[in-house]
Amino acid sequence: MGISQEISYRLERLILDGGLAPGQKIPSERQLATRLGVSRAILREALHELQGRGVIETHHGKGSFVASIVPSTADLDDRSPLMHLFAGHPRTLYDLLEVREQLEGQAAMLAAQRATSMDRHRITKAFRMLESTDPMSNAKPDHGFHQAIVEASHNPILVHVLNGLKNMMLLTVQASVANLNPREEMRHSIMRQHKQIYQAIMAGKPTAARKAATAHVRFVGDSMRSLESQGAKVIRISLNSEAAAPGTSASP
Amino acid sequence: MGISQEISYRLERLILDGGLAPGQKIPSERQLATRLGVSRAILREALHELQGRGVIETHHGKGSFVASIVPSTADLDDRSPLMHLFAGHPRTLYDLLEVREQLEGQAAMLAAQRATSMDRHRITKAFRMLESTDPMSNAKPDHGFHQAIVEASHNPILVHVLNGLKNMMLLTVQASVANLNPREEMRHSIMRQHKQIYQAIMAGKPTAARKAATAHVRFVGDSMRSLESQGAKVIRISLNSEAAAPGTSASP
DNA sequence: AATTGCCAACTGGTCGGACCAGTTTTTTCG
């Protein structure tokens, strides 16, 4: 390992062990570089590494601060590169929706063909829950409905792929629910679309199911796109919200 | 945001969007710095950030390499349960083909819309190689052609998903090549289909490209199904065929 | 005295060049 790696390691220890609280300021680059006996360039590389890991935040002219990370928020594997890419690159949302359009259409079609009675039961249950739940509740019911359909496709590959995208999918569903549901007419459109998908699958109409599902995903994408173009901030779903502004230090 | 942040962003984009596979080498620091118009110091800071996020790995004297992305969908290597399932249950082949039908259709469509001149060049190169190679050679050229198209879709999610299925995909392509190519008329059909896909993408006809691609995958599936129903043993493909180190076979 | 305005001293951000240290390729010579 190079020196910069070692420095980033020592810095992290310093922060974690040293009891530096989130939001707390760490010494200036020049100070740290001198104290640790390395050049400022190397020190900066180490800082960038910690930055990449989300350990610190840096603000021009102010300094670097310990980020407020709860290391055990293992809820979703936030820190995965893809996850981060998604959070940082809004376009990725639409990329995902493009893929979902195909995959969910496929799943709905296969579900219409292959769903067993137990599958139908599960789908129905998820659908009911979707109807009854508060519109603004979290995205779980919505996702559950889609999930039930996917599993009814009886295609292990499809299930596996969609499962691999689950976390990101949850985010897009969350985004769509948060942004679209508040709009009265949109919520109705989405509900109608869900109903169409549901009925097509139950009626065993593969083509109709596929069309309904792809149309639904496309509708969500188009809607969010148009919302976004109207200036609405669509994608702002912070992975681990709150980010302790630097000025949170208590008055001395 | 500072320049180094922007650089790391662009780099990340370059890596995932460009479909750079894990393990692949990225250009040297001096090259990248020049190409992106920044100093080497800043370029290195950006690299360290990606390093901190686990996107790349760096080795002294050798270079920087794309790290294996995310464990979720990626890496269906041999010992994977799904891989095993596949070997044991031929039907999984058709499941995969079902999914491929959608995904490759999507990829071809997007490629027809978004391929850059460099993408076109790569696709053309892969296509040429596909025409010239011996029909019975391994499946690499065939897969390379499809891969080039997928990467031209400029949808990181799509690239990621297909990449995760790469190993299994290689097997299906291998299976199709081994079983279908020996049949004169089938080989011609497949070649014609490849040509249709190629021309549609080059001509920038998204719909035609999608249709050609889905039709192609469907044809492969249907053909193998019919072959199988005639009593041919279709799936007998050993799992660890190639993938061996450069020092191949070695028959003493 | 209170306010305003400005300047100096922080902070991080960027640059270029130089040199060291591994790795790979090319050249040279036995």
Add this chain to the structure above:
DNA sequence: CGAAAAAACTGGTCCGACCAGTTGGCAATT
């Protein structure tokens, strides 16, 4: 031809300078 030496890569580290935001205090003005 083959092995050793040299050159041409690669990343790793350092220095010194300068740019760009931020902050606080000092001084001139009101």
